[in-house]
Amino acid sequence: MKIAQRFPVKMLSLVLLLALVLSACSNSGGNNGNGDAAQSNGGNASATDNASEGGADTRDVGGLAVPIVQDPLTLTLWSPSGGNFRGTNFNEKLSFQQMEANTSIHIDFQHSTDASAEAFSLLMASGQLPDIIYSDAWGTESSKYGSQGALLPLEELIEQYAPNFNKILNDYPDVRGQITSPEGHIYYLPNLVLDAENLTQMFPQIRQDWLEQLGLEMPTSTDEWYEVLKAFREQDPNGNGEQDEIPLVTVSLENIMMLFAPAFGVEYGFFVEDGQVKYGPADERFEDVVTYLNKLYSEQLLDPNYLVDTTFQTLTEKVTTDVAGAWFGWSGSYMGNFTTLMEGKHDTFALAPVLPPAGPDGTQRHVSFRWQAGPHGLAVSSRTEHPEEVIQWLDYQYSEEGILLNNFGVEGESYDVVDGNPIYKEAVTNPTNGLTNTQELLNHTIGGGSWATVADPRYAEQIRIANGQTDNPLELYSDYIDFDAKLPPVQFSAEESAAVVPLMADIQTYAAEAVNAAIMGRDPVGNYDQVIEQLNKMGIEEVLRNYQTAYDRFKGN
Amino acid sequence: MAQPARAVQPAAKRPRLARGRRMYANRGLYLMLLPVVAYFLIFEYKPMYGAIIAFKQFNAYAGIADSPWVGFQHFERFFESYYFWRLLKNTFLLSLYSLLFIFPAALVFALLLNELRHKKLKSVVQTISYLPHFISLIVICGMIIDFTKPGGIINSALLALGVVDSPIQFLILPEWFRTIYVGSGLWQSVGWNSIIYLAALSGINPSLYEAAVIDGADRWKQLLHITLPGILPTVLILLILNIGQLLNIGWDKIILLYNPSTYPTADVISTFVYRRGIMEADYSFSAAVGLFNSVINFTLLLAANRISRKATKTSLW
Numbered sequence: 001m002k003i004a005q006r007f008p009v010k011m012l013s014l015v016l017l018l019a020l021v022l023s024a025c026s027n028s029g030g031n032n033g034n035g036d037a038a039q040s041n042g043g044n045a046s047a048t049d050n051a052s053e054g055g056a057d058t059r060d061v062g063g064l065a066v067p068i069v070q071d072p073l074t075l076t077l078w079s080p081s082g083g084n085f086r087g088t089n090f091n092e093k094l095s096f097q098q099m100e101a102n103t104s105i106h107i108d109f110q111h112s113t114d115a116s117a118e119a120f121s122l123l124m125a126s127g128q129l130p131d132i133i134y135s136d137a138w139g140t141e142s143s144k145y146g147s148q149g150a151l152l153p154l155e156e157l158i159e160q161y162a163p164n165f166n167k168i169l170n171d172y173p174d175v176r177g178q179i180t181s182p183e184g185h186i187y188y189l190p191n192l193v194l195d196a197e198n199l200t201q202m203f204p205q206i207r208q209d210w211l212e213q214l215g216l217e218m219p220t221s222t223d224e225w226y227e228v229l230k231a232f233r234e235q236d237p238n239g240n241g242e243q244d245e246i247p248l249v250t251v252s253l254e255n256i257m258m259l260f261a262p263a264f265g266v267e268y269g270f271f272v273e274d275g276q277v278k279y280g281p282a283d284e285r286f287e288d289v290v291t292y293l294n295k296l297y298s299e300q301l302l303d304p305n306y307l308v309d310t311t312f313q314t315l316t317e318k319v320t321t322d323v324a325g326a327w328f329g330w331s332g333s334y335m336g337n338f339t340t341l342m343e344g345k346h347d348t349f350a351l352a353p354v355l356p357p358a359g360p361d362g363t364q365r366h367v368s369f370r371w372q373a374g375p376h377g378l379a380v381s382s383r384t385e386h387p388e389e390v391i392q393w394l395d396y397q398y399s400e401e402g403i404l405l406n407n408f409g410v411e412g413e414s415y416d417v418v419d420g421n422p423i424y425k426e427a428v429t430n431p432t433n434g435l436t437n438t439q440e441l442l443n444h445t446i447g448g449g450s451w452a453t454v455a456d457p458r459y460a461e462q463i464r465i466a467n468g469q470t471d472n473p474l475e476l477y478s479d480y481i482d483f484d485a486k487l488p489p490v491q492f493s494a495e496e497s498a499a500v501v502p503l504m505a506d507i508q509t510y511a512a513e514a515v516n517a518a519i520m521g522r523d524p525v526g527n528y529d530q531v532i533e534q535l536n537k538m539g540i541e542e543v544l545r546n547y548q549t550a551y552d553r554f555k556g557n
Numbered sequence: 558m559a560q561p562a563r564a565v566q567p568a569a570k571r572p573r574l575a576r577g578r579r580m581y582a583n584r585g586l587y588l589m590l591l592p593v594v595a596y597f598l599i600f601e602y603k604p605m606y607g608a609i610i611a612f613k614q615f616n617a618y619a620g621i622a623d624s625p626w627v628g629f630q631h632f633e634r635f636f637e638s639y640y641f642w643r644l645l646k647n648t649f650l651l652s653l654y655s656l657l658f659i660f661p662a663a664l665v666f667a668l669l670l671n672e673l674r675h676k677k678l679k680s681v682v683q684t685i686s687y688l689p690h691f692i693s694l695i696v697i698c699g700m701i702i703d704f705t706k707p708g709g710i711i712n713s714a715l716l717a718l719g720v721v722d723s724p725i726q727f728l729i730l731p732e733w734f735r736t737i738y739v740g741s742g743l744w745q746s747v748g749w750n751s752i753i754y755l756a757a758l759s760g761i762n763p764s765l766y767e768a769a770v771i772d773g774a775d776r777w778k779q780l781l782h783i784t785l786p787g788i789l790p791t792v793l794i795l796l797i798l799n800i801g802q803l804l805n806i807g808w809d810k811i812i813l814l815y816n817p818s819t820y821p822t823a824d825v826i827s828t829f830v831y832r833r834g835i836m837e838a839d840y841s842f843s844a845a846v847g848l849f850n851s852v853i854n855f856t857l858l859l860a861a862n863r864i865s866r867k868a869t870k871t872s873l874w
Contacts, residue, residue: 121838127617144838149618253817307816308702308728382618502842505833506639509824512817520729520818538639 061399063163067104068392074106075390076130077378078123081111084450086442088113094413095405095445102401105393107132124150129381131390134452138188139375143181143491152380152387153185161388162395164402165189168454178373182493182553189394190377192454193370199481200474202368204259205335206326208352210237221358222263222292229301232325240322247301247325249318251310253516255328256293256302258368263359264288267367268515270487270547275555277487277547281511282535287528288360290518294525307516322346326354328368331474332438332460336467340436353473356480366480375489378452397453407456409444422458429466437466490550500546503539510538611845624841631845640829648825651811652803654739660799662747664792667754668784672776683755686748698813701741702728728814731822738814738823753795754788761787793871801858804850826850 058065081088090096090109100106110130112119120135124145133151135141145151158166169176172194179186193199211218211228214235219225229247231237238245250256257268257280265273266280266289280286296302303309303318312333318324319338329335335351342349358364378397380390396402408415408422415422424441431440441447441463448455464472492500514531517523580587606621611631613624635641666686673679689697704711707724715721727733765783774782808827815823830846833839858873866872 125617125838125840127620148616304726305706307818308706310816501837501839502634502638502833505829505837509640509817509820509829509832513820516817522818 061164061396061401062167064392064395064399066102066396068389068396069104072104072106073386073389074108075132075384075386075393076108076110077132077134078110078112078130079134080114080119081109082113085446086439090446093443093445094410098410099396099402099405103393103396105389107393129383131381131384131386132394133379133381134376135188135379136376138190138377138379139178139373139489140491142179142187142379143183143185144494144497145379146181146185146187147183147494149382151187152382152384153187154189154380154391155180155184155186157387157391158186158395161391162398164395164398164400168192168194168398172372174371175373177554178371178489181491182496182550188377188379189397189452191374191448191450191452192398193372193374193449194454195457197472197475197478198455198457198460199369199372200366200477201370202255202258202329202334203331203366203473203477204326204328204354204356205351206354207232207237207324208350209348210325211352213237213239213348218352218354219357220355222260222360225260225357226292226295226301229296229325230299233299233301237325238322244323245325246303246318246323248296249303249309249315249324249327250306251312251315253306253512253519256306257289259328260292260357261286261289262365262367263357263363264292265359265361265363271367272485272487272551277544277551279507279535279540279544281515282532282540284529284532286515286532287525290515290528291525293519294521297519298521302519316341320345322349331469332463335473336438336464336469337436339469340467353476355476364480365482365485366477367486369477369481369486371489373489376450376452394452397451403448403454403456406446406451406453407448407459409441414441414444422456424462424466429462437463487547487551488554490547490554492546492550496546496550500543503543507535507538507540507543510534608844608848610841611848613841615841615844617840627841631842632849634842635846635849638829640824643821644824644826644829647822648804648806648827650822651735651738651825652806654735655742655806656799656803658739659743659746659750660796662743663750664754666747667751667758668780670751670755671758671784672780683748683751687752688748689745690749692745694809695813697741697745698810701737701814705737729816729818731819734815734819734822738810742810754791757788757791758784789869790871793865793869794873797858797861797865797873800861801854803857804853 057070058067060066079085079090081090087093089111091100091107096107108130112123117137120137123129123133127150129150142151146153158169175190175192176186179188179190181187206218206228210216210232214231214237216228216231217224219228232245232247233243236243236245248256254268261267261280265285266278266283268280268289270277270279272278280289293302297304309315309318315324315327316338319327320341327334335353339349339351356364356366378394380387380394384390397406404411404422408424409428411417411422413425414428415424417423428440428444429437431437433440435443446453448459461472511531514523514534518525518528518531610621610624612626612628613621614627615621615624638644670679670683673682703709705727706712707726711727712721712724716724725733727737761783765787766779769779769783804826806825806827808825808831811823811825811828812831815828826846830843833842862872862874
């Protein structure tokens with residue numbers, strides 16, 4: 001008995017010991033590997049920009065001396081993980097391992113698997129902040145938390161310690177305006193897209209093979225969209241003999257609004273017309289949008305379940321079961337993804353981008369695009385003990401070396417340099433491990449589109465071509481983008497915010513309710529002037545006054 | 558319950574010194590009580606201090622003490638909100654309907670189970686009935702969405718039976734929301750809520766039933782005169798406690814099931830606060846609404862307790 005009892009204990013401690021030794025081995029092995037890679041990479045870098053300065057152990061990256069510190073330093077960084085980021089700990093990504101080797105700064109990632117606004121709000125309310133905080137809402141939130149004293153104003157630190165980012169601010173003056181708070185502070189470093197033709201985000205996509213099947217032309221106006229969707233509904237384009245087609249699918253009303261509302265001169269939210277900020281649902285022209293969508297809904301051209309089926313999963317299901325005809329979505333996660341999913345499962349499945357539809361008076365505008373400075377990026381806690389090192393580490397993200405690491409990963413692992421250009425390895429663009437190439441890439445790095453770095457256009461291009469799309473659909477929309485009509489990322493002062501937030505809580509509730517009710521025909525469409533009247537009663541004018549102030553200030557920057 | 562109370566009484570008459578000795582004699586019991594007292598002090602009473610942010614403009618970086626006072630501003634904002642009365646009404650009705658249907662259903666279910674002679678069947682039925690309680694709410698709501706869809710089993714059944722001509726958009730029509738909410742709540746919690754009644758039922762002295770049988774009472778009479786009076790105190794206490802929770806309706810299930818089209822019946826205080834307070838990080842506002850809720854709940858609790866004490870001599874205190 002006694003032996004039998006003791007034995008497992010001994011075994012357990014042995015196993016533990018073994019595990020310790022093994023992990024120690026693998027750790028040191030990993031470190032060695034990184035060290036070697038760092039040296040070779042370092043050699044490359046200093047060979048290319050031979051402006052090396054500083055001590056014997058540092059090299060120059062666009063004016064920034066790396067390693068940033070001589071003695072390894074640990075900084076903390078909060079960020080959601082999973083989802084678009086993929087992975088449960090960013091230190092598993094080779095790019096961050098390499099970055100640590102290059103900068104001597106270790107990042108202790110504090111991850112939340114919940115990417116919601118709620119998780120972020122709770123972190124900020126806790127008052128216990130890590131050195132660096134990720135958010136996809138800094139565009140509108142940073143000045144609020146900045147003025148509360150949670151975030152460190154970065155503009156002076158950038159001048160002094162961030163040569164790479166500072167150069168971008170000087171080369172692209174618009175970017176500075178897009179991230180500056182009402183009080184003139186910069187509280188976060190954003191994700192950047194610097195080439196104009198890649199600013200398009202979502203766009204209309206249609207089953208091209210269905211169009212061909214039914215002998216239809218690509219729709220160019222709202223009326224033609226109606227005819228095409230009607231044909232999809234009535235003429236059985238999927239050829240199964242059943243009327244199971246859902247011509248237009250969506251995960252939210254917002255996407256459908258982005259598709260059609262601009263054709264009628266408005267948007268489902270705030271927009272700018274001749275320098276005046278306006279709120280779509282409170283505009284007379286919005287009645288036309290609602291009337292049009294009501295027609296689509298009542299004839300079942302718009303998914304009757306659009307309010308309930310709000311997940312990307314249900315939309316994917318409708319597309320892959322061959323019942324969905326058109327939608328408004330992203331290039332990669334919609335068009336590319338669906339094409340890959342249907343490869344070999346459907347003989348004719350083909351998607352095509354559609355130009356924004358022209359309205360009754362010929363208005364043709366595309367509104368789903370981003371600013372050069374995205375709302376997502378990294379901010380710094382006001383209580384960090386290492387402001388200089390933090391800003392230098394952030395600046396590294398915007399250096400040529402950092403941009404390559406964030407977009408392409410580690411040279412020799414996920415990409416090779418061919419004729420001076422980074423080219424993904426075949427194992428990344430056409431992975432054989434069952435992952436899509438975007439997923440495989442995110443095992444190597446963070447992705448240039450979602451981090452505080454510059455999105456490299458070569459990244460999206462190579463992935464797109466690997467997915468069989470030779471043309472860049474985003475370029476199609478450049479001509480229809482009106483930068484002056486989109487409300488820029490204006491930030492409110494504390495007083496403006498105190499006036500706007502409570503009013504908008506009621507207004508948004510009311511607008512969502514009234515617009516959906518009108519689309520579904522629960523309220524007669526002809527009554528839309530009453531909706532506008534109600535919005536006026538609820539104080540939309542005061543909200544717009546504050547928006548106008550913020551907008552004028554933004555323009556003055 | 559009554560016996561230990563009687564045992565204590567004579568002890569209370571003894572001199573003061575005896576209490577200390579008595580406590581020492583029962584030190585094991587007091588030791589076991591300690592964690593519970595500590596729990597309430599640390600997790601239930603200490604956080605109450607934070608409720609003062611309802612009267613302040615809370616800023617996490619200034620701290621609770623240094624945030625500026627704003628008086629009743631947040632309360633006024635809430636009362637002046639365009640939707641205040643609708644929110645109050647929706648909250649109240651959803652709670653009331655849940656109480657009205659789920660509370661008696663659990664009691665009836667427990668009584669029915671109690672009449673079952675077949676031990677095995679009884680435990681099988683009981684287990685099946687409280688299983689839904691253990692399913693994650695996300696899954697429950699996913700199931701509700703699938704069941705109520707046009708093309709889901711409920712609509713298919715209604716169509717097949719000829720009750721309706723075209724499928725009903727249950728989750729889009731505001732008039733259906735309360736039915737779906739309470740109906741699914743019934744399925745979720747009847748089994749679980751009946752457990753406490755079953756416990757109370759097993760506490761009834763069997764000799765009472767034997768005596769009744771000898772007196773010639775049939776099962777219905779036994780139910781009326783022994784079973785029901787036996788568990789009445791439990792039922793009343795639970796009812797009072799439930800009334801004290803009337804405005805505390807869980808928001809998570811509503812958030813998962815509602816959409817702008819069903820706001821007219823589904824939007825309740827907590828979902829509004831979620832959209833307004835948590836998403837916008839306006840914690841002072843949330844705290845003010847929470848405090849308002851608690852005051853109403855506490856008032857209801859006091860009233861229910863008083864009525865019950867007057868009418869039936871059963872009360873919480």
